[in-house]
Amino acid sequence: MQNKPSFSQSLIPLVCLDIGGTLTKVTFAAKKDFIVNCQTKQELKIQNENEDYEIHFLSHPNSLDVLIQNLEQIGFIVDGESHIQTFYITGGGSFKYYDQISKYGKIVRINEFDALKFGFKLLDSIKYKNTYFTFNNGIEYLQLTASIYPFILVNIGSGVSILKFDNEDQFARISGTCLGxxxxxxxxxxxxxxxxxxxxxxxxxxxxxxxxxxxxxxxxxxxxxxxxxxxxxxxxxxxxxxxxxxxxxxxxxxxxxxxxxxxxxxxxxxxxxxxxxxxxxxxxxxxxxxxxxxxxxxxxxxxxxxxxxxxxxxxxxxKHDGFIGSLGSFWNGIQTYKQNNNH
The missing domain is CATH 3.30.420.40 (ATPase, nucleotide binding domain)
Incomplete structure (x- = not known):
């Protein structure tokens, strides 16, 4: 039988969620070289040269039980005891699951459009390689050195929202469609x-x-x-x-x-x-x-x-298309975490 994980100080005690109509997207961070005992999306892992942690991603159909199982497997929750300081959550499901999730840590809710803004802000600030691409019978990555702004974002979930970003702080929802x-x-x-x-x-x-x-x-x-x-x-x-x-x-x-x-x-x-x-x-x-x-x-x-x-x-x-919201929630959380820990 596999041993239960214990809480590791290598885990940043923040869990960031984007709970949509059908799926929960999870973003969390751990110190570099920490072995994550959970089926994360390895192809999306972000290794920022300027930080001592890596950002990990996973997703699953909306289910509080599955979420808790994953957090236990990673090591955030051990023998029913949560070591999570704060959940940063966004998406429509952040209301539905608020009470249940609050049993495992403090909750900060992020407006879902603000979460998208912060997600792009993080990606643009670190100029992470192989992030943006075009597609013509195959992926062609863009090697961007300048800012990505201005741009229009077409975010396709259960429905569709279209947003215009003038810069990293100014954006507006300009349209959308229910055909998504x-x-x-x-x-x-x-x-x-x-x-x-x-x-x-x-x-x-x-x-x-x-x-x-x-x-x-x-x-x-x-x-x-x-x-x-x-x-x-x-x-x-x-x-x-x-x-x-x-x-x-x-x-x-x-x-x-x-x-x-x-x-x-x-x-x-x-x-x-x-x-x-x-x-x-x-x-x-x-x-x-x-x-x-x-x-x-x-x-x-x-x-x-x-x-x-x-x-x-x-x-x-x-590349991180379905996780921009949870990544934006993470950006909020890590800024506060650094301030509180004098990083």
Missing amino acids: GGMFLGLSHLFTGINDFDELLKMTKRGSNAATDLLIDEVHLGFQSPTRDKNEKHVAVSMGKLKQNSNLNQSDLVKSLLYMTTYNISQIAFLHSKLHNIDRVFFSGHFIRNHEETLQCISEAFSYFSKLDQQNRHPYFI
Whole structure:
């Protein structure tokens, strides 16, 4: 039997949470070289050369029991005794689970838009390598040395919020849409009976929307379309072939829903980019989670609308896309922790 962990002074006694509609995102820190006894997202770990700690990330479906189990496995809670000084929490679930979490430590709640602001502030301040990238059949990292501001952020969760960041302190929510990850999950469940988001994403790799969507070149029957491209393969009508195809593959349906969701969001994002004259548009949120099919769909859609308007704008992505909120909560917590410990 594996021995229970004991609390280690190498753990920074802060736990930072972003509790959304379906998932809890956890960010915490430990001294460098501390072995974390929990299944964290190793590819996201941040090793800041200017600090003596590393930042770790993990996520799980919303469940207080699972959260406590993870905190016990890491060593924050030992034999029912919590060694957590403060929880910094954000997201809609911060209200739902407030009373239960408060049993294990003091709680500081962070406005979820402020958490996004602070998350970018942290990433921009340390200029962490391989953080931002474009996607065109593969990831191409941006080596940014200057500030990322100004930019537009399209944060895709269950719903979608669009924010404009003028600088690290000034931002505003300028738009959004209800057609986000929640709609994709709900309609996919309706068509397939599957309610597991990760399984649905796997299905998009196997699927093709050609059997379900009516494409632009099919509308114009090979003649030159108004876009001046007779071989245009972009979507003209989502689910436009359902009526004539009765035996549809479930993976094709899910792929079509992914296109429908990303095309709508990308068009709204591009229009705001044009309206506010800001070239740099970041897409983030746990709907994306660096899934290649999703990245490709957004890139195709955004570039298509840009080309239609004779622009040359491309979408940008963030390696820590689903964790910007919990990372922003961490930024709040670590500033206070340093002040109190005279670091």
